[in-house]
Amino acid sequence: MKSVRTAFALIAFSLAAADAAAGQDLVITDAWTTPSLTENATGAVFLTVTNNTDKSVSITGGSSPLADRVELHSMRTTHDGMMSMDRLLQAEVPAMSRLQFKPNDLHVMLIGIKHKLKAGDTLPLTLQLARQSSISTQVEVRPLAAKLQTEDTEEAQEEAAEETPAPKSHLRKKH
Ligand SMILES: [Cu+2]
Numbered sequence: 497m498k499s500v501r502t503a504f505a506l507i508a509f510s511l512a513a514a515d516a517a518a519g520q521d522l523v524i525t526d527a528w529t530t531p532s533l534t535e536n537a538t539g540a541v542f543l544t545v546t547n548n549t550d551k552s553v554s555i556t557g558g559s560s561p562l563a564d565r566v567e568l569h570s571m572r573t574t575h576d577g578m579m580s581m582d583r584l585l586q587a588e589v590p591a592m593s594r595l596q597f598k599p600n601d602l603h604v605m606l607i608g609i610k611h612k613l614k615a616g617d618t619l620p621l622t623l624q625l626a627r628q629s630s631i632s633t634q635v636e637v638r639p640l641a642a643k644l645q646t647e648d649t650e651e652a653q654e655e656a657a658e659e660t661p662a663p664k665s666h667l668r669k670k671h
Pocket of ligand 1: 540569570581603604605
């Protein structure tokens with residue numbers, strides 16, 4: 497009888513672990529970055545924030561013991577086809593929804609990384625929320641190939657076009 501109860505407890509525990517994102521009010525999952533290319537580099541962190549509450553939540557900034565500063569950034573393509581990065585003062589995670597930070601889009605920027613990150617390393621990251629609360633995670637450093645795989649085809653084509661000189665009009669975005 498005792499062993500049956502233990503088995504039930506184990507099943508309950510593993511379900512809870514697998515469903516962590518669904519069980520907590522606010523949780524960060526799948527946080528990753530790429531290796532640093534130089535000392536004191538900047539780096540973009542990608543992650544998903546899931547909000548299981550019925551109120552929207554604002555992320556207002558972040559911190560990591562391994563970086564001088566942490567900022568929220570967004571990337572966009574300007575009218576002349578250049579990529580531009582903007583600092584955001586906050587990012588909203590709607591009620592019962594999730595917000596994805598992903599390559600060439602919203603990201604968490606590490607500025608002044610204190611030691612070169614290599615694939616397999618992890619670094620702690622805390623995101624600051626409005627009303628003095630915060631959520632933390634461990635960011636996994638993945639090989640550069642992980643980022644290249646997630647970049648969209650259009651981006652890859654633009655890069656190829658830049659390598660082989662093309663008429664400038666080809667790089668411009670149509671209105
Ligand atoms: Cu950035």
